[in-house]
Amino acid sequence: MTTHLRSEASAIEALRSERYKATSRRIAICRIVLNSRTRPLAQQVYDEVKKIHPTVSLATVYKTLEVLRDIDLVQEINFPKGQACFDSYMTPHMNLICLKCGAITALDDKTIKKITTKVIVSTKFKPTEQQMDIYGICQKCSNTK
Amino acid sequence: MTTHLRSEASAIEALRSERYKATSRRIAICRIVLNSRTRPLAQQVYDEVKKIHPTVSLATVYKTLEVLRDIDLVQEINFPKGQACFDSYMTPHMNLICLKCGAITALDDKTIKKITTKVIVSTKFKPTEQQMDIYGICQKCSNTK
DNA sequence: TTACCTGCAAACGTTTTGCAACTGA
DNA sequence: TCAGTTGCAAAACGTTTGCAGGTAA
Numbered sequence: 440m441t442t443h444l445r446s447e448a449s450a451i452e453a454l455r456s457e458r459y460k461a462t463s464r465r466i467a468i469c470r471i472v473l474n475s476r477t478r479p480l481a482q483q484v485y486d487e488v489k490k491i492h493p494t495v496s497l498a499t500v501y502k503t504l505e506v507l508r509d510i511d512l513v514q515e516i517n518f519p520k521g522q523a524c525f526d527s528y529m530t531p532h533m534n535l536i537c538l539k540c541g542a543i544t545a546l547d548d549k550t551i552k553k554i555t556t557k558v559i560v561s562t563k564f565k566p567t568e569q570q571m572d573i574y575g576i577c578q579k580c581s582n583t584k
Numbered sequence: 585m586t587t588h589l590r591s592e593a594s595a596i597e598a599l600r601s602e603r604y605k606a607t608s609r610r611i612a613i614c615r616i617v618l619n620s621r622t623r624p625l626a627q628q629v630y631d632e633v634k635k636i637h638p639t640v641s642l643a644t645v646y647k648t649l650e651v652l653r654d655i656d657l658v659q660e661i662n663f664p665k666g667q668a669c670f671d672s673y674m675t676p677h678m679n680l681i682c683l684k685c686g687a688i689t690a691l692d693d694k695t696i697k698k699i700t701t702k703v704i705v706s707t708k709f710k711p712t713e714q715q716m717d718i719y720g721i722c723q724k725c726s727n728t729k
Numbered sequence: 730t731t732a733c734c735t736g737c738a739a740a741c742g743t744t745t746t747g748c749a750a751c752t753g754a
Numbered sequence: 755t756c757a758g759t760t761g762c763a764a765a766a767c768g769t770t771t772g773c774a775g776g777t778a779a
Contacts, residue, residue, distance in 0.1 A: 458733095459733085459734095460732095460733060460734065460777085460778055460779075461778080462733090462734065462735085462777075462778070463777095464734080464735075465734090480768095481768075481769080482768080494735095494736075495735085495736080496735070496736045496737065496738095497736095497768095497769090498735080498736070498737080498738095498769090498770080498771085499734080499735055499736070501768090501769065501770070502734085502735085502770090503734095515664060517662035517663055517664055518662055519660060519662055519668060519744095520666070520743090520744070520745085520767075520768080521662075521665070521666020521667075521742090521743065521744070521767070521768050521769075522666075522767090522768065522769095523664065523768085523769090535703070535707060535709045535711075537709075544707065544709065546703070546706070546707065547706070549706075550702060550703070550706045550707070553702055554699050554702060554703075557695060557698055557699060557702075558680070558691070558695070558699075558718060558720075561691070561692070561694075561695045562680060562689065562691065562695075562723075563722075563723040563726075564680045564682075564689060564718075564720055564721070564722055564723060565720045565721045565722075565723075565726055566680075566718050566719065566720035567683065567719055567720045567721070571716075571717070571718045571719070572716070572717050573703060573709075573711050573716045574711065574712055574716065575703075575709055575710045575711035575712045576709070576710045576712070577708075577709050577710075578707075578708035578709060581708070581710055600754095603758095604758085604759095605752085605753055605754075605757095605758060605759065606753080606754095607752075607753070607758090607759065607760080608753095609759080609760075610759090625743095626743080626744080627742095627743085639760095639761070640760085640761080641760070641761045641762065641763095642743095642744085642761095643744090643745075643746085643760080643761070643762080643763095644759080644760055644761070646743090646744060646745075647745090647759080647760085648759095664769095665742080665743085665768090665769070665770085666742070666743050666744075666767085666768065666769070667742085667743070668743085668744090
């Protein structure tokens, strides 16, 4: 697990530099998403913000998450049934997901860089490096069977 | 683009071997998804099926696509706003998904093999090679901005 | 002061569900 | 025969939108 790269303060700066106002709602939402170790759904972010700002609306959460996505503070990951979760760029982002036990492991930076380079060279496609999900069987499950 | 690996006939077999009935609706939906060069949305599959079975319902299309996904004949790719498209396993399966325009490109076999090897060596994790989604920005969109 | 942000409620589009009728094996 | 499948309609779901009032800069 890498350490957080972006503090709440720099997130506020990022907002301002893109001419977005740093309102209490946005600061709260930033704090929640940036400090989350899980990748929260919009609804979960909403539930958290409500603890601090009980009158906040879900619409504000969605609008803010869109802003945060636009200025690259978070990334949206889409799931079946139309749900999306939000991933701040603080955690490693190339995940190995075991189809048997569901374990999620992150690739180390070196491997990510190598893979990214390979993809860029052969396709001119630029991976975000923040979103690469590889499904397969983990070592543990390989041994079991 | 590789050639199709699985024929309609073997798809029907796959259905039967998993104790699903090979009904006319399912066969039609299989044919459409398996022969599609694009990755159709559920609605697009529905539009196609209707040409053959005008009374088919969208619910049946959804239920069938779920079955096909369960028996690994197709893969679901989720997009923002709750839309999903369906990818038959006939095409290579390491997809590059552009976060701007939504274009989906497949990696060639050579690149897939290299990446797979890299992952296996550094983590002992065994990718299925059928499910690896890499998100980023395609060449076209890179140039635009 | 003013452009931007917010909360509310209604709308939206995709997907899911319940159920009675139907059908493949 | 009968469990599994279908079409229909309605519901559910997450998300988006329009707007009047509020707020940061």
